[in-house]
Amino acid sequence: MSTPDTYTGNRGLLLEEPLTFETGDPALSAVDLPPVPEAASRLGGLAREGEIGLPGLSEPQVMRHYLRLSQKNYCIDTGFYPLGSCTMKHNPRLNEKMARLPGLGDLHPLQPVKTAQGALELIDACARWLKVLTGMPAVAMSPAAGAHGELTGLMTMRAALKDRGDHRKTVLVPESAHGTNPASAHFCGFKVDSIPADDRGRVDLAAFKDKLSDDVAGIMLTNPNTCGLFENDIIDIAEAVHGAGGYFYCDGANFNAIVGRVRPGDLGIDCMHLNLHKTFSTPHGGGGPGAGPVVLSERLAPYAPLPYVVHGPNGFDLVEHAGQTGQAGGDAKPFGRIKGFHGQFGVFVRALSYMMALGADGLRQVASDAVLNANYLMASLSDVLTPSFAGPCMHEVLFDDRFLKDTGVSTLDFAKAMIDEGYHPMTMYFPLVVHGALLMEPTETESKATLDEFIGSVRDLARRAHAGEAEAFHAAPVLTPRKRLDETLAARKPVLRWTPPELDQAAE
């Protein structure tokens, strides 16, 4: 489809947006400042010699620049966002309102504890909800994201091993684990050994048992895994790893698939991070902030990082040093700190607001609806796409590219064509256990009407792929402000800074 050229380069009310360096004028400024008074140089002769080339912009220019850029951004508040392994769901605005209350939003982390009793009570209440929902006795609230929680859990495991004089070096990570798992284990100094998936998309139990030895510090299992499946041998896995003297780390980023229905503590898990920004509703993507609290079993509780909130006779207080009482009783032997201050307080406010608004029954329904929606997609698309594994699935559904065989259309082309249909594409080429993966996670907050429209659109694209329209797919997207990008060129010759035209010419 061709699009008419316009004089301005704009497309209707979707305006082109140059860099501020291109539109700026040193004569312009958005603020009126008084002239700088004469002062002795404090830079020891290193004063600026000339203009530094920052763009001069008026206030309307600044407003329009950033608003136009924001309008080019597709987000969950714009439309359906079926990205797998990410939980891009609607976040209730009530949580935002709570996080912005002046008594919560304006707190300073260095305020004396006695002036921040409400905030500590809030952290404590949030921690209590997480412990009850997971059936675990302790929680480290401070990690700032899921991957940071993985690191925290591994450091807790390492401290526990060291305390018993054990120097195990290997962490087992299934192929169906999230990509951050092996990265975290490696970063923490462990040797990563991969366990293959079986033909049901789950951990190959026999291969796992073969790898157990007295060098295995633990296993990191993602459950539900990145094939969108519940690891139904999980209790056997827990017993086997414990029998071999290792710990059981579970990646619980996708807890929204099981919250209110399964308690990880009952499955034999020793530590598990929860992504508050996924399951418990904080807007995420684009770099946070998130929060990745780690719940801990009794065996690992003493090694939890500092600080944590305790409730004593004089109100709420913080445990900031080793040697005080541990979270699950006994002496605390914290491995240290993982982050400045207490963690992402604003995210705790949102999570507690979300949990209290939904209640225990509402949270249970979250899991039911997340799983129902994913299975609705699976059932409605199974005759035109190729599901990788037999259902039912959990919160996300995995297809592979067998349905595109002999069409000349790849998973990437298919994803690009979805952009023209007005959708953020699903996750593609991940997980690696299947060829040309298409991983779709509808989440619990989408209506049947939204899913039906999406299903109609995916079915139509599949029909077009088989009707010999490969060339149109190769060109997609064509209805966006920018067409198909040359991703190879972008990776090989990234343009990371803007050079003024006069310098560019001088270089030539």
Ligand SMILES: *Cc1c(COP(=O)(O)O)cnc(C)c1O
């Ligand atoms: C999102 C996710 C992570 C990483 O969480 P971040 O907050 O992005 O660091 C880890 N594991 C799984 C299964 C995830 O879905």
